[in-house]
Amino acid sequence: MNAMSGHFRYTQWDPQLIISQIITIQSLFYTSLGVLIYVSDCLTGHSPQLSHIFNYQELTFKSGHGRLIILSYLVNALFGALVLWHLVQRAKPCLDFSVTTHLIHLLICWTFNGHFPSSMWWWVLNIMCVTITCVCGEYLCLKTELKSIPLTLSQKADV
Numbered sequence: 001m002n003a004m005s006g007h008f009r010y011t012q013w014d015p016q017l018i019i020s021q022i023i024t025i026q027s028l029f030y031t032s033l034g035v036l037i038y039v040s041d042c043l044t045g046h047s048p049q050l051s052h053i054f055n056y057q058e059l060t061f062k063s064g065h066g067r068l069i070i071l072s073y074l075v076n077a078l079f080g081a082l083v084l085w086h087l088v089q090r091a092k093p094c095l096d097f098s099v100t101t102h103l104i105h106l107l108i109c110w111t112f113n114g115h116f117p118s119s120m121w122w123w124v125l126n127i128m129c130v131t132i133t134c135v136c137g138e139y140l141c142l143k144t145e146l147k148s149i150p151l152t153l154s155q156k157a158d159v
Contacts, residue, residue, distance in 0.1 A: 021087055022100055028083050029101050033076045040068035054112035056122035073125055077132035084137030091141040098134040102126050 033053060041048045044065040052058050052069060059073075060066035080101065084094050105126070110116055117123070 021097065022104075024087060025080070025083055025097055025101055026104055029076065029080060029105070032079045033072060036072035036076055037069055040065065040072050044068060050112070054109050056109060056113065056117040056119045059119065059121050059125055061121075070121075070125060073129055074132065077129040078136060080129075080133035081136030081140060084133065085140035085144070088137070089141060089144065091138040091145060094137040094141060095134045098130050098137065101133070102130045 030053070037052045038048050040046075041052065046052070046065055058066060058069055061070070080098070084097055088094060088097055106117070109122075
């Protein structure tokens with residue numbers, strides 16, 4: 001790569017890195033969501049079940065438990081932004097990783113329920129979560145990318 005090509009960082013297509021990032025982000029997505037929903041189950045006296053993560057009928061404003069599950073998804077979106085900031089470290093691919101995580105979640109929910117999610121609230125919630133994860137992740141990554149870059153390793157000299 002030419003040193004003067006106009007790129008700040010050297011980037012190369014690395015499918016192995018991208019796939020490992022997707023797997024890690026997805027694993028952390030479900031781990032944190034599972035912990036948050038487990039806490040909401042304990043608070044409301046419900047027994048923990050996978051359906052609380054994958055069944056779109058659980059997402060309802062009609063019950064306190066449903067509202068806590070919705071809140072769990074929203075808090076998990078913020079956690080997802082921290083994961084993007086830590087693992088991806090670049091603002092540009094945050095949208096790709098956010099959408100990929102939720103598309104995989106859509107496919108798993110579809111498989112778990114046996115039919116395509118038809119609840120408007122499931123779609124609204126997941127679009128909100130993608131948006132929160134992406135925007136907050138991009139913000140955190142941009143803050144890191146825009147930090148001053150030291151030009152020397154020595155102590156700052158007064159001129």
